Amino acid sequence: AQSFAVNRVARQRRIPDIEQCQELLSDHKKLVEPLMAFLAERGRLPADVELATAPQLTRVFGSVARAFSLLRRVTGTNHWDTIRQQRRADILVYLALAAFPMRPRFGALPDELRYDIRAFFGSYKSGCAEADALLFSAGDQDAVDQACRGASVGKLLPEALYVHRSAVEHLPPVLRVYEGCGRQLAGAVEELTLVKLFRRRARVSYLVYEDFDRVAHPALRTAVVADLKRLDLHFRDYTGSSNPPVLHRKELFVADDYPARKRFARLTAREDRLGLLDAPSTIGTKNGWLTVLSNAGISIHGHQITRHL
Template identity: 40%
Template sequence: MLETWNSDRRRTAIGRTTLSVPARKALTDRQLGSDRTILDYGCGRGGDVRALEQLDCRVTGWDPYYKPEPKAEPASVVLLTYVLNVIEDPAERRDTLRRAWELADALLIVSARLTWEKSKVKGEAFGDGLLTSRQTFQHLYGSSELRSYVEEVTGARVVAAAPGVVYAFKDETARLAYLTQRIVPDAEWLASEDTTSAIAALVDFVERRGRPPRIEEMPRATAELLAHLKPNEVKRLVRETADPHKVEDGGKRSTLNTLLYLAVELFNGRGPFSSLPISMQIDVRAFFSSYKEACMRADRLLLKLRDDGYVRGAMNASQVGKLTPTALYVHRRALDRMPTILRLYEHCASIAAGRPEEWSVAKLKHQGRAVSWLDYPEFDEDPHPKIRSSYMVDLQTLETSHMSYEKSQNRPLLHRKHEFLAPDDPDAPRYRRLTESEMRAGLYEHPHLIGTENGWEAELVRCGRELRGHRLVRRAAD
């Protein structure tokens, strides 16, 4: 029982006015809510506790210096937020993680500062970390190191939710449900207020999933509104109302999503059929002859991920994204439209190291296996958006790296924005018209010059042009 940490570590506790990144991510992932008790173990000054209370969460905090009483009690979810970094004794660090795991009834959320933050931490080598000028300790983790460490101590299969944030589930069913949520994001039902809207919600589900739902998949309100209808009447209504082409496309999509899910699950440790979320079990029964057949097909898909020729062929055939000699670049809005093997490629990287919170474009290398998430915060507003940061994971070594361009005076920028999107994206025609006008003006005659802010501005001057929003106009005379 470790509840007597060295109080000097209080100096690392910062005052928060907003939720920390791990807590915000957990809320987005629906792992925190009013239906679960939450313990912030090592809560520091209690910023997350106060913010979660404002969101009607049942949350308590414990900290050895700021809130030692009452003692920490078990909760559904335990947050261990940037605590492991500051413990200089490896044995005590392990005991702290083990204690947090013991206190978690359902889920432990562990976050830690990562090695790519080293430039922000000034200090001298001390033990397995750094001793700062304020006499505080920092052990910075590699993304794969944090995931492996939590798995080793807890004995659980751990999922990387974001860079430096991992989820350790007590229940395999909950972990698999979380993976399903990440892979099948369109599983939400339409709201049902009367019989008519309940039927519309049912039809929408059939068109999206390619099959009728089971009663246990329906929201309670929808099931109750349809309860007075006989099964054959419901089938007739769906048959007469649902678009058969959408149903067929939904079935294909569900088949591919199931294969993607099972392949990702093998990457992270696959369980028995009974451990799958109920909707995934029904998909397997609807679209495959058996669970064994589905797993075999998913295994073949995962093996193909190792084949450079197959991956490159999928990139060439992709209807979305910009293909360069080294990689495919795809905007996040088009990511689910990539071929299944490429979706698997990106998902495996995200499960291993976590997608960053902010990103606009995913970059998938076609030789070697590495995924980068690139953040262009003004992608939609800026005709040539500038990069703010990139986060890369190498799937062969599971090493990660981060690059920030915020202080750069000559940032890389994007051209031909429409190529990163799906052809039917509503913004694609406007971006395409801009590209065509820039080509006519001769702005792409020297592609090696236009990749950065300064080079692009120089070419605009040379061609006598300037941008007004997404319109190219003649530059006004000085």
């Protein structure tokens, strides 16, 4: 009844014509561009003090929020919604990992981070509560396993999900926190190549390989294993091994926008056609892989295959 009463007296709002929106935005492109850059970076509307052009935007469009509303009509909502979701996830992961050793007071945070938290969670208390729940999920191996199976990036094997260091940010928040817990224990690993997220054991490994981009099937050099249950580290050195593990299907480890991904995928497709990848248990080590290549009369230089008659 109250909704009906409100609707009876509410004025009808005219929806702006999209062509008029485009014309208005085009006329003030230089004014709108800083707003777009801020939105792309922060995923939220700026506070007036964060955007130098806020007064001009308010004069032209009525408010910064109205300028963004027109922008969404012209460009569509999906892109901006995705940015907001990604930025919110980033802040949530930050809050979860900030629990080690103890989260700072809200007043001690940078201004822009305080604005982020208010925009995405309403309050610091709400954000921390959600972060605590995420941190708890990262300690639940069933939740970790489910997230590994649902991840859009990484090479999923029965034991673990392997991802390139550049793709960690593309993982679901629970896996980013899981990895972050391992990093708290392991510290920074120099020349890190891949992160191995164990699905059924509370462990994260940090793997260093030969030049990932240059070598078609790089060999493992070192591994740092963070045991999250026992809170200890194990270091394994493969540099003196005559038969170290090697990588295949490198495109699976990286995100779609990784510069060399297409090159990796082309090599894998050709190796598949030649049957070189048919025995995963054999080709997982350097000697096994070289034997398969030798038997097939094939050599690989860079990411190019040469067949020998």
